[in-house]
Amino acid sequence: MVQVYRKKWARNPLKTFFNYLRDSIVCALPIKKLPKWLCRILYGISPRFVFLVHPRAYQDVFISAPFLAPIKFLFKKSRAFTLVSLTSPFILNSVRTPQGVDGFVIAQLTVPEIMMERRHAVQRQLEKMVRFVSKISHEKVVIGLGGWFPMVTRRGSTLHGLAQSLGLLVTNGHCGTLASIYLMIEKIARIGGIELSTLNIVIIGVGKMGTNVARAFNGKVNKITLIDIKESNLTKTKDRLESSEPHSEINVFLSGQDKRSLKEILREHHVGVCATSTFRNVFKLRDMPKGFIAIDDSRPEALPRDPRNERIILEGGLLKIEGTQVDYNYGFGEDDNVFGCLGEAFLVSYDCQHHIKPTLGDVDLNNFFALLELCKKCGVVEGDFKSKDTPISDEDIRIALESRGLVSNSARH
Incomplete structure (x- = not known):
């Protein structure tokens, strides 16, 4: 497991407990919506988007909800996983943007280790989260999905009907995540003075996001090499890519083969993208x-x-x-960087569907x-970065590229 917090970071246990208590009461209230004035008093902002x-x-359970820390000492980890997954959803933090399109991040404490085996329970919790969003919002709020939630909800489709009935929109975040990776790779190419058409990319994990990348x-880069543990994934994705015109050179490598060959593949590619569903x-x-x-776009982090x-x-x-x-540290500090999937919820809300649509199911490249x-x-x-x-x-990026002979020193000038 990747340790994501380099520096110790903690929240106030008392404050988080009372915020959790507030949200639990609101979740339990048999009403469709809180009055607008009460939402303002309780939450401070009227959200335009929410990120689940x-x-x-x-470790994230006890950073986000430090009042649950005694569970670590009272129960074995497997039992603790189940107990914390039964807690109510709660507002983790707010996101305030200069554009005036503000939002909340709402957490539900099911960890990836048990998420797939408790898929139906997670779906019910997600529906509870959607109803909670409806109670505290008075505009057409866009709901974005983070982590493994797109996978559990069939990329948002199982929440679409409920959200629509409550006047909300769901977007699975895959377009925003893809945009963040795309823009980062473009920047790496610019730093190295590399034409996109000569770039070599290796993609580790050929699931939905790896395939999207x-x-x-x-057709825009020179070579794409796909790495996965399933040969069927590699074959299917390679065939799909090669059916497009123009297309890049497409290579595949079955993970678990010769480690020396793997190392050479990684060495000869300018940049890698890791998009696996593993903990x-x-x-x-x-x-x-x-x-x-x-x-590394995997959550939990895989490299x-x-x-x-x-x-x-x-x-x-x-x-x-x-x-x-x-006002939360997701492991990369507290600043104006956000996850791409959260960024998509913001952008869909900001745009009001004039130019872009919410993403449900597969990514539409247009x-x-x-x-x-x-x-x-x-x-x-x-x-x-x-x-x-x-x-x-x-x-740092230039030196890394130069150390593998992928760019020359002249790229600096």
């Missing part, structure tokens, strides 16, 4: 060559961070909404490129 999340790791770059590291640090650059930054593992899926205030254009118009850019909360400079 869950802990990516056991490949689709977005197919364990997919590689050890020694499996990755020095100078390797990867964007080990290198304390020496000899391999640069960037926090993936980040967008920057300049001037935004986020909608994705429209979202990229909208990012330019409203000043949303790629997130800051960070490994945990440590900034990664342009120079």
Whole structure:
């Protein structure tokens, strides 16, 4: 498991307990909506968007809800997983943007380790979260899905009917996540002085998001290599990509094969993208060559961070909404960087469906490129390059590329 907090970060147990109590009472009230004046008193803002999340790791439970800390000492981890998953959803933090499109992040404490085996229970909790959102909002709120929630809800489709009946919109966040990865890769290419058409990308994990990254770059870059543990995933995705014209050179590598071959593949690609659905590291640090650059979009994080930054593992899926205030540390500090999937909820709300649509099911590439254009118009850019909360400079990126002979020193000038 990747430890995401480099520096100790804690919340006030008493304050979080009373906030949790407030939200639990509101969830339990047999009413459809709180009066607008009461929402203002209790919550301070009228949300335009809401982002639903869950802990990516056991440690996150007690950071987000420190009043639950005694559970760690009273129960075994497996029992604790079940107990915390029964808690009510609660507001984790607010997101205030300069555009006046403010929102909340709402958490439900089911950890990934048990999420798939409790899929129906998680669906019920998500429906409870949607009803909670409806109670505290008085506008057409956009609900974004974080972490494994898109997977549990069939990419948002199982929540769509309920949300629609309550006057809400659901978007699964995949367009926003894809935009964040796309913009980060474009920036890495610019830093290295590399034409996009000569770029080589390796994608680790060919699920929905990994496939989306490949689709977005197919025909625009020189080579895409797909790595997965399932040969069927590799074959299906390769065939799909090669059926498009024009298409990039598409290679596949079955994970678990020769580690030396894997290391060579990683060495010869300018950048990697990790987009797996796992709660364990997919590689050890020694499996990755020095100078390797990867964007880890997996939640929980799947690539080990290198304390020496000899391999640069960037926090993936980040967008920057300049001037935004986020009063929570998700492992990469407290600033105006947000997860791409949260950014999508913000953008859909900001746009009011004039140019982009909510994402349900698979990513529509036309909608994705429209979202990229909208990012330019409203000043949303790629997130800051960070490994945990440590900034990664342009120079760090150049040195990593040069160390593998992928760019020359002349690229600096």
